[in-house]
Amino acid sequence: MTWEPVIGCEIHVHLKTQTKMFCRCATGFGAPENSSTCPVCLAHPGVLPVPNERAIEWTIKLGLALGCDIAPRAVFHRKNYFYPDNPKGYQISQYDEPLCMSGSFLLPGVGGDTEIGIVRAHLEEDAAKNVHMGGGEGRIHGADRTLVDFNRAGMPLVEIVTQPHLRSSEQTKRFLQLLRQTVRELGISDAEMQEGSMRFDVNVSVRPEGSDELRTRTELKNINSFNFAAQGIEREIQRQIAIYEGGGEVVQETLHFVPGQEHAAPLRSKEEAQDYRYLPEPDLVPIEPPAEMVEQARAELGELPSARIRRLETELDFGLAEGLVTSGRDGLYERTPGDRRAVANVVMNELAAAGLDPTEVNGEELGKLVEARDRIPREAFMKALGASGDGDFKAEDYLGEAVIADESELDPVIERILAANDENVAAYRAGKQGLLGFFVGQVMKETGGKADPKVVNTRLRELLDRS
Ligand code: ZN
Numbered sequence: 001m002t003w004e005p006v007i008g009c010e011i012h013v014h015l016k017t018q019t020k021m022f023c024r025c026a027t028g029f030g031a032p033e034n035s036s037t038c039p040v041c042l043a044h045p046g047v048l049p050v051p052n053e054r055a056i057e058w059t060i061k062l063g064l065a066l067g068c069d070i071a072p073r074a075v076f077h078r079k080n081y082f083y084p085d086n087p088k089g090y091q092i093s094q095y096d097e098p099l100c101m102s103g104s105f106l107l108p109g110v111g112g113d114t115e116i117g118i119v120r121a122h123l124e125e126d127a128a129k130n131v132h133m134g135g136g137e138g139r140i141h142g143a144d145r146t147l148v149d150f151n152r153a154g155m156p157l158v159e160i161v162t163q164p165h166l167r168s169s170e171q172t173k174r175f176l177q178l179l180r181q182t183v184r185e186l187g188i189s190d191a192e193m194q195e196g197s198m199r200f201d202v203n204v205s206v207r208p209e210g211s212d213e214l215r216t217r218t219e220l221k222n223i224n225s226f227n228f229a230a231q232g233i234e235r236e237i238q239r240q241i242a243i244y245e246g247g248g249e250v251v252q253e254t255l256h257f258v259p260g261q262e263h264a265a266p267l268r269s270k271e272e273a274q275d276y277r278y279l280p281e282p283d284l285v286p287i288e289p290p291a292e293m294v295e296q297a298r299a300e301l302g303e304l305p306s307a308r309i310r311r312l313e314t315e316l317d318f319g320l321a322e323g324l325v326t327s328g329r330d331g332l333y334e335r336t337p338g339d340r341r342a343v344a345n346v347v348m349n350e351l352a353a354a355g356l357d358p359t360e361v362n363g364e365e366l367g368k369l370v371e372a373r374d375r376i377p378r379e380a381f382m383k384a385l386g387a388s389g390d391g392d393f394k395a396e397d398y399l400g401e402a403v404i405a406d407e408s409e410l411d412p413v414i415e416r417i418l419a420a421n422d423e424n425v426a427a428y429r430a431g432k433q434g435l436l437g438f439f440v441g442q443v444m445k446e447t448g449g450k451a452d453p454k455v456v457n458t459r460l461r462e463l464l465d466r467s
Pocket residue numbers: 020023024025036037038039040041042154
C-alpha cells in the first residue's frame with residue numbers, strides 16, 4: 001500500500017516591537033537574565049495589561065499577507081495552564097475570535113503551485129524561558145535543575161495555524177522557509193530560529209493514498225531549524241507507516257525531536273481545548289480594528305515572495321527563482337542587467353560565498369562584472385566580486401587591467417618558459433601530456449594571473465605540438 005503523509009504546522013513568531021505585549025518592558029534578544037521585567041510581566045497580583053497597538057497593526061498586516069479575513073471584532077482569552085515559566089497560571093491569547101482567519105498561502109512548486117490553507121493567525125504573549133541546567137545539554141531530558149528567565153515573558157507572539165495541506169517533509173520545509181521570508185520582509189519580525197524568534201510545531205499523520213480520512217496525528221514540538229523539521233517529519237512518517245503495516249494503531253502524543261537521536265521522546269499527551277478552560281480576558285476590551293488601520297496595512301504589503309517566485313520562474317528555472325527569493329537575493333538579481341541565468345548564478349553562488357550583503361551591491365556595476373566573467377581570469381573576477389559591496393565600487397577599475405588574451409603579448413612569455421624547461425618539453429613531446437597543466441601554471445605565475453587561461457591553453461598546445 002502507498003501511504004500519503006498529512007502535515008500541518010503551527011508557527012510562533014516574535015514581533016519585533018520595542019516593548020512587550022501588555023507592559024512597557026523593552027523586548028530584545030541578549031539582555032542579562034531577568035533584567036527586562038516589571039510587575040506586569042512578572043505576574044504580580046492586581047496588575048493590569050495594556051495592549052501594544054503596534055503588535056495589533058503588525059498582526060493584521062501578517063494576516064493580510066496570509067490572505068486572511070481580518071475580524072471586525074477580536075477577543076483576548078485566558079488560556080489556563082500551570083507551568084513554571086507561567087506564574088500567572090494563564091497565558092493571554094486568542095481563542096474563538098482571533099484577529100485573522102481563513103487565509104490561504106500560495107506555495108509555488110516544481111510540479112505546480114499549492115494553496116496552503118491558513119486556519120488562523122492570532123496574537124498572544126510568550127511565556128518566560130526555562131533554562132535547563134546540569135546535564136542534558138540544555139534539554140529538559142537529563143537536566144537536574146531549571147532556572148527561569150522572565151525577559152521573554154510577555155513578548156508579543158503571533159501564532160499561525162495551517163490546515164493539514166502539506167504532503168511531504170520537503171514541501172513542509174519549503175513552506176516554512178517561504179513563510180519565514182514573508183514575515184521578515186513585512187518588517188514585523190527577525191524570525192531568527194537561533195534566537196527563538198521563530199519556532200514551529202508540526203502535526204503528522206499518514207493515510208492510504210487516495211483516501212480523505214484524517215488518522216491520529218502526533219505533534220513534534222518546538223523545532224527551531226528547517227532541517228530538523230524535515231528530518232523529524234520524515235522519521236515520524238516512517239514510524240507511523242511501520243506501526244500501521246505491523247497491524248498497530250498510532251497513539252496521539254507530543255514528541256520532542258532530538259537531532260541525531262533515533263526516537264523522538266514523548267513529552268506529554270496532547271491537551272484538548274477544554275483542558276485550558278478558556279475564558280474571555282476580563283481586563284481587556286475586544287479589539288475592533290478601524291477600517292483605516294486595515295487599509296493602511298494592506299497598502300504597505302507590496303509584491304509578496306510567493307508571487308515573485310512565480311514571476312521569476314518564467315525567466316529562470318524554479319529552483320533558482322525559489323533560491324533567490326527565499327534568501328532575499330532576488331532584489332539584487334532584478335536590478336542587475338545582463339543574461340538572466342548568468343546573473344542569477346553569480347548572485348546565488350559566488351556572491352553568496354563571498355559573504356556579501358546583497359542590498360549593498362550596485363546592480364549596474366555587478367552587471368558589467370557578470371558580462372566579463374568568461375573573459376577574465378577567475379582570480380580577477382573573484383577579487384572584483386569581493387569588492388562589489390563597497391560604496392564606490394566600479395567594475396572597470398578591475399576589468400581594465402584584468403586580461404591578457406593577446407597572442408602577441410603571450411607568445412614571448414610562453415616561449416621563454418618553454419626554453420627554460422626543455423626537459424619537461426621533451427617529456428611532453430614524448431607523451432607526458434599531463435605536463436600541460438605545469439606549463440599553464442608557469443604562464444599564469446609569470447603574468448600575475450592576468451593571462452586568459454583559454455588562450456594560454458590553446459597557444460601552449462600549438463607551440464608544444466609544433467615540434
Ligand atoms: Zn514588563
